[in-house]
Amino acid sequence: MPQQEPVSSSLTELQVGSRTSVEGWEAALQRFMVQKAVCRGDRVLEVGYGLGMASAAIRSSAPREHWIIEPYAGVFGLSLTDVLDHVSGILMSRWQELIPLWRDETIDSIIYDADPEHCDSFTGSVEDTFIFARDFVVAAQKILTKNGRIAFIDFSAELQTFKPFLGLLEQNGLRCACHAHFIEPPLGCAYAKTGNSQIVLVSRL
Ligand SMILES: C[S@@+](CC[C@H](N)C(=O)[O-])C[C@H]1O[C@@H](n2cnc3c(N)ncnc32)[C@H](O)[C@@H]1O
Numbered sequence: 001m002p003q004q005e006p007v008s009s010s011l012t013e014l015q016v017g018s019r020t021s022v023e024g025w026e027a028a029l030q031r032f033m034v035q036k037a038v039c040r041g042d043r044v045l046e047v048g049y050g051l052g053m054a055s056a057a058i059r060s061s062a063p064r065e066h067w068i069i070e071p072y073a074g075v076f077g078l079s080l081t082d083v084l085d086h087v088s089g090i091l092m093s094r095w096q097e098l099i100p101l102w103r104d105e106t107i108d109s110i111i112y113d114a115d116p117e118h119c120d121s122f123t124g125s126v127e128d129t130f131i132f133a134r135d136f137v138v139a140a141q142k143i144l145t146k147n148g149r150i151a152f153i154d155f156s157a158e159l160q161t162f163k164p165f166l167g168l169l170e171q172n173g174l175r176c177a178c179h180a181h182f183i184e185p186p187l188g189c190a191y192a193k194t195g196n197s198q199i200v201l202v203s204r205l
Pocket of ligand 1: 048049053055
């Protein structure tokens with residue numbers, strides 16, 4: 001079990017320690033990510049539960065399996081029993097510890113939305129987004145089935161032309177497809193601004 005930070009969750013905001021992890025304005029974007037990434041009957045791995053917005057959309061897509069990796073028990077609050085009734089299992093740890101232990105080629109779609117490692121300083125820039133995605137993509141690609149995909153949010157909407165990202169894809173035999181989604185975060189949001197964001201889908205060549 002990871003060291004637990006105090007978690008406070010409402011319908012519209014999740015705070016982990018002193019930082020805001022996710023807010024309710026992302027609901028449509030989270031649904032869009034799941035619609036683009038998850039097919040009916042998939043074996044799905046969700047990384048980072050947050051407010052459960054993506055989780056609800058995964059449930060609606062009738063997956064064959066739905067696993068959740070989430071280090072903080074407190075994010076589930078009183079809904080833990082309800083979540084457990086609908087998923088294959090919750091693994092309470094960080095992805096960094098669990099992904100290396102996962103069996104290869106067993107997951108069709110991964111919704112990757114953990115907090116960035118240094119989320120206090122995460123600005124949503126293309127550089128920060130690359131760092132957020134890089135280690136996960138390298139570690140998790142081995143657990144994808146042949147047609148499997150990793151989905152994550154790019155608030156900068158610049159990752160698909162960012163040279164280090166293109167190099168990472170090439171070195172690892174991967175490709176990406178991007179889907180634009182218009183967002184209107186509240187004024188003062190530290191990691192996103194009004195305009196197009198993108199859902200990035202990474203899969204094997
Ligand atoms: C941005 S929120 C996820 C939002 C979620 N997709 C939703 O629809 O509400 C990030 C979540 O990742 C969790 N998290 C933080 N670090 C993590 C790690 N290393 N591995 C897995 N989950 C992590 C946080 O506790 C939080 O629940």
